[in-house]
Amino acid sequence: MSPKMQNNPRPSLLYRMFDSDAGYKFRSSPITVLAGVVAVLMIGAAILAPLIAPFDPFNKASIDLMNSLTPPAWQQGGNPAFLLGTDDQGRDLLSAILYGTRTSVMVGAISVLLAVTAGIFLGLIAGYFGGIVDALVMRIVDIQMTFPAIMVALMIDGVSRTLLPRDRHDDLAIFVIILAMALSIWPQVARTVRASTMVERGREYVQAAQVIGRGPWVIMARHVLPNVMGPVLVIATINLGVAILGEATLSFLGVGIPASEPSLGTLIRIGNNFIFSGERWMLIYPGLTLALLVLSVNLLGDWMRDVLDPKLR
Amino acid sequence: MTLLSIQNLTVEYPGRKSTFTAVRDVTLSLERGEILGLVGESGAGKSTVGTAVMGLLDPPGRVSEGTITLDGVDVREIAQLRGRRISMIFQDPLTSLNPMFTVEQQLIDTIRAHRDVSGAEALAEAVALLASVGIADAETRIRQYPHQFSGGMRQRVVIALALCSNPDVIIADEPTTALDVSIQAQILVLIRDLARERGVGVILVTHDMGVIAQTADRVAVMYRGRLVEVGTTQQVIYAPSHAYTKSLIAAVPRGDIKLERFPRVSYSEDTTPPRAEFALSSHWLGKAREGAAARSAEPLVSVRDLGIRFPTVSAILPRNRRYIDAVKGASFDIAQGEVLGLVGESGSGKSTVARMLSGIYRPGTGSIRFDGRDLATVHSSRERQAIRRQIQMIFQDPFSSLNPRMRVETIVAEPIHHNRLTSSEAETRAIVADLLEVVELGAAAGRKFPHEFSGGQRQRISIARALATRPRFLICDEPTSALDVSIQAQILNLLKDLRDALNLTVLFISHDLPVVRQMCDRVAVMRNGQICELAETEALFEHPKAEYTQELIRLMPQI
Numbered sequence: 001m002s003p004k005m006q007n008n009p010r011p012s013l014l015y016r017m018f019d020s021d022a023g024y025k026f027r028s029s030p031i032t033v034l035a036g037v038v039a040v041l042m043i044g045a046a047i048l049a050p051l052i053a054p055f056d057p058f059n060k061a062s063i064d065l066m067n068s069l070t071p072p073a074w075q076q077g078g079n080p081a082f083l084l085g086t087d088d089q090g091r092d093l094l095s096a097i098l099y100g101t102r103t104s105v106m107v108g109a110i111s112v113l114l115a116v117t118a119g120i121f122l123g124l125i126a127g128y129f130g131g132i133v134d135a136l137v138m139r140i141v142d143i144q145m146t147f148p149a150i151m152v153a154l155m156i157d158g159v160s161r162t163l164l165p166r167d168r169h170d171d172l173a174i175f176v177i178i179l180a181m182a183l184s185i186w187p188q189v190a191r192t193v194r195a196s197t198m199v200e201r202g203r204e205y206v207q208a209a210q211v212i213g214r215g216p217w218v219i220m221a222r223h224v225l226p227n228v229m230g231p232v233l234v235i236a237t238i239n240l241g242v243a244i245l246g247e248a249t250l251s252f253l254g255v256g257i258p259a260s261e262p263s264l265g266t267l268i269r270i271g272n273n274f275i276f277s278g279e280r281w282m283l284i285y286p287g288l289t290l291a292l293l294v295l296s297v298n299l300l301g302d303w304m305r306d307v308l309d310p311k312l313r
Numbered sequence: 314m315t316l317l318s319i320q321n322l323t324v325e326y327p328g329r330k331s332t333f334t335a336v337r338d339v340t341l342s343l344e345r346g347e348i349l350g351l352v353g354e355s356g357a358g359k360s361t362v363g364t365a366v367m368g369l370l371d372p373p374g375r376v377s378e379g380t381i382t383l384d385g386v387d388v389r390e391i392a393q394l395r396g397r398r399i400s401m402i403f404q405d406p407l408t409s410l411n412p413m414f415t416v417e418q419q420l421i422d423t424i425r426a427h428r429d430v431s432g433a434e435a436l437a438e439a440v441a442l443l444a445s446v447g448i449a450d451a452e453t454r455i456r457q458y459p460h461q462f463s464g465g466m467r468q469r470v471v472i473a474l475a476l477c478s479n480p481d482v483i484i485a486d487e488p489t490t491a492l493d494v495s496i497q498a499q500i501l502v503l504i505r506d507l508a509r510e511r512g513v514g515v516i517l518v519t520h521d522m523g524v525i526a527q528t529a530d531r532v533a534v535m536y537r538g539r540l541v542e543v544g545t546t547q548q549v550i551y552a553p554s555h556a557y558t559k560s561l562i563a564a565v566p567r568g569d570i571k572l573e574r575f576p577r578v579s580y581s582e583d584t585t586p587p588r589a590e591f592a593l594s595s596h597w598l599g600k601a602r603e604g605a606a607a608r609s610a611e612p613l614v615s616v617r618d619l620g621i622r623f624p625t626v627s628a629i630l631p632r633n634r635r636y637i638d639a640v641k642g643a644s645f646d647i648a649q650g651e652v653l654g655l656v657g658e659s660g661s662g663k664s665t666v667a668r669m670l671s672g673i674y675r676p677g678t679g680s681i682r683f684d685g686r687d688l689a690t691v692h693s694s695r696e697r698q699a700i701r702r703q704i705q706m707i708f709q710d711p712f713s714s715l716n717p718r719m720r721v722e723t724i725v726a727e728p729i730h731h732n733r734l735t736s737s738e739a740e741t742r743a744i745v746a747d748l749l750e751v752v753e754l755g756a757a758a759g760r761k762f763p764h765e766f767s768g769g770q771r772q773r774i775s776i777a778r779a780l781a782t783r784p785r786f787l788i789c790d791e792p793t794s795a796l797d798v799s800i801q802a803q804i805l806n807l808l809k810d811l812r813d814a815l816n817l818t819v820l821f822i823s824h825d826l827p828v829v830r831q832m833c834d835r836v837a838v839m840r841n842g843q844i845c846e847l848a849e850t851e852a853l854f855e856h857p858k859a860e861y862t863q864e865l866i867r868l869m870p871q872i
Contacts, residue, residue, distance in 0.1 A: 024329060204714035208778065211671045211706045212728045213698050226718035 022307040035299035042293050046101035053095035054081070057262060065090050072281050085281045087270060093282065096262050097289050103263040104290070107174060108243035111181035116236050118182070119189025124220050124228075126190065127197025138194070141187040149184030149246050150253075156180055157255045170258040177256045181243045189235055196228035230308040238301035241294040248290055264290045316514045317343040317366070317399075317482050322379035324358070324365050335361040335374070337538040343482065343514040348505065350529030350546065351518045354561075354797040355768075358538040359518045363484040366516070367401055383481065397427045400475040404487040406467035410459040416443070416470050417455040420477060427478040442473045447503055464659075465496030472503065476511075483507075486518045493658035493824070494868045501528045520797065522565045526550055534558045564798045566805075566827035611685060612646035613818045614670070614786060618679035619643040620842075621669060639665045641842045642679070647786075652812065652819040654833030654850065656826060656865070662842040663822045664709075667790045670820065671706045683786070702732050705779035709791040711771035715763040721774055722759030725749065728781040748777040752807065769800030776807065780815075787812075788820045793828065805832060826869045830854055838862050 017023050026032055045052060055062055067090040071078050078085065084093040126137035156176050161169060200206060201224065209219045244264075250256035251265025258266070264286050271283030324336040336358040343349050353359045364370050366381055368388060381388045383398055403409040411419060420439035424430065430438070436455075443451035446469040459467055468488065475483055485504060489497040505528055508515045517529055525532055525546065532549040534542040534557070542555040553559045620642055626635035640662040647653045655663045668674045670681060672688075681688045683700055691697045705728075708714035715724055725745045728734075735741045746756035752773040763771055772792060779787060789808065793801040805828065812819055823829050829836055830850055837847040838859065846859040857863045 204708040204710055205716040207668070207673050208706070208708060208714055208775075209716075209727070210673050211701075211704075212731050212782075213672075213701045214727075214731055223716050223719075227716070 025307050026303060029303065032299060032303040035296040038292060039296040039300055042101060043105055045098055046105050049098040049102045053098045055092040055095040057091045057096045057099055063090050069279055084285050087282055093285060096267055097286055100262040100264045100267050100286065101289060103257060104244050104247050107177055107247045108240050111178045111243045112185060112236050112240050114182035115185035116189050116232060119186040120193050120232060123190040123193025124197055124224060127194035128201055128216060128220050128224065137190065141190050144183065144187045149180060150249060152183050153177060153180030153250050153255055173257055177247050177250050181246050185239045185243065189232060192231050192235055193228050196231060197224055200224050200227050234301060234305040234308055237304055238298060241297040245294050315342045316345050316384065318382045320380045322365060322381065323377050324361050324370065324374060325377045326374045335538055339540045341533055343516060345512045345514055346508055348508050348515045348517055348529045350525035350532040351516055351535065352520065352522065352525055352532060353535035354520060354799060357535040359535050360486055363486050363516060363518050366484060367399060397478040398480055399482045400478060400480040402471055402475050402483060402485040402488045405491050406464055406471050409471050410467060412459050415456055415458055420474060423474055423477040442476055446473045464492055465499060468492060468500055480513060482514045484516045489524060498868050504528065522562060561798065564802045566831055613649045613684055614647040615682040617644050619669060619676055620678040621665060621674060622677055638842050643844050645837055645844065645847060647818055647820060650816050650818055652821055652833045654829040654836040655820060655822045655839060656824060656829050656836060657839035658824060661839040663839050664790055667788045667820065667822055671704055671788055672701055702782045703785045705782060705784040706788040706790065707775050707779050707792045710795055711768045711775060714775050715771055717763055721761055721763065724774065725777045725781055728778060732782055748781055752777045768796050769804060772796065772804050786818045790822045794825065826865060
């Protein structure tokens, strides 16, 4: 306990978080702490990429073909300026990974945010009103769940390719991926929220709000929503990993982010071309980054599930 | 020789910050054929004693001291025999049977798990067991699933399951708490007969003094994990020696006479300073309630031919749908300032009536008139809200009736905000603080969350919320059935005081006849969705007319 706390009758929010059961579970599991540190470092580095990256991979002027296929600095023929080496066009791999992680995390976060927003809204109304609304929403969920995310993405990509002019396509690729990932995640959120809402709806505090005269929307927003957020946070965290992985898969398949604006998946795809010619660093380091990022996010999700949602254990 | 002997038992739950001692230094003994009652309020450690004997303590709970011996052998050494020599009957018959298997499968599995018998022998034994616990036509019914049995019948099946292994000791943990009075009486007789006939020692864990008085041979009273008194039932109930036992017995609501106030459990080891008395009539709560002038000739609430039905089988075609009439043709009046009791067993429709009056359900048939106006004819939402504001409700379960994610002050202020009763936030805060004082919690309680309070305190918060709109009509749906006797007395006294001070009209729903006798001016008895008798309280208790009422009063637990 820091000396500042002792003067305060009510400890600060940070201290209460540290001292809570969730905080205790976090502290007492070294793996979770490690995952937390790794996730924070990686996501932080990704967000700060423009500030900390040694090169700007978008700036074509800074790329020199003469530097292409330099191995990592510690290998023979390595150049200390390019810590993790360069790719076939002479781009610094470390910078590309930092920017690529940024793109991947952003795509993942936005698609999860979209999915959670839609899922919460539809799940709440389905669970609260029941009847026809419920049947309608849940059938849409069922239909949505029969399509794998990748197929949806390929479909949207195909449609947008035919509808949009060729030069616009690359700019929109990122939105195609976000939409596809959000579409594949929201049914899970909606299902969970609906189930929790149906439980909460039967509680007497909801009836008490009805007796006061509160309308359904106020009850949903003020009473039910805060009580169903626990499992949603768990699903959102675990699906952040899923979405990052999905983005990588799509980019690897060439549907996603164009090579000029690298994401982790794009980098892996490029690296994959060189796997037999000896320049393995181009595959290994983006791949390692992706694995570490998804693993740490998933471990954090597991911790959150243990703390917030004993039912899912 | 003593069958079961518990010596200096201490059970601890080590926590992260401190160790909680649930049971401290308890010494008990049990003979063959004897029923030992273990009473105490919630948290007294009575169930923990039972689970410790069974060896079923949830980790991290552990027996830190003491021994439990069965026929002189430490139970820890015969852990694998636990289910055979000692069995348990749980509280809720709805969840203690596996719904996926027939009764036959569950009984035969249990018998064959304990003894090496053939399937046919086990079946014959299972049928005999079912018959012995009073299930008629056992050969047929044994093939049914648990959901095909009623609550009381299911508890009989649970008892049969407990008897499968021919145990020496049965631990019955609140075996009748989830059941109606009439069924409770039958189950208690069954347990008593089984103990006599089979020479089984029974530990009957309960919070209900009435159950103990009817069933137990000896009684052990627990308070805060310690044993405060052990003796024969006669001795403990009629001549209790410990101060806690005395006040606990005095606090049990009496069904035989009407008292002014409920005696409280005065024994307490915490010293909480008594709060200042409030002169409620001069308080804002007492003043300025619109239309509160005594227009007493007309009833405030008038219900005519009220009915509602719920679908049990839904279908697209109307003719394929099935309904159950939850309430049918209920009619009653409640005069200004009167307390009407509504009693009945579970499923009789009394809570449904409350929910229709409070606007949660829309009545299927009939009319509800409040202060002379038919609620169904009020169409403008502003007018409807103005009427709704005067009808408030207190719920049964204090653990689910408060939103766990809201602070108490937000909960209590919600009706004020919704009805825009105040002009400023400061005024709202002042009123909330006042309300919390009125229910004897203190204004500081507002900053806390509901989980920081006990059941009785939560019920006080619920009352404060119901009073926030200055209602004229208060619906209390089993307000104390989830609470301990001592706290029940406090809450009921508070309700009585508030009613007198604020001239509230109250619909008081309960299955507990002694409580109803103390609280109500008139009583309506409900059965299967219909009101079968409605009379002045004293007349109803002294000279019940309907056969069902007579039966209920006969079964009323007495000490």
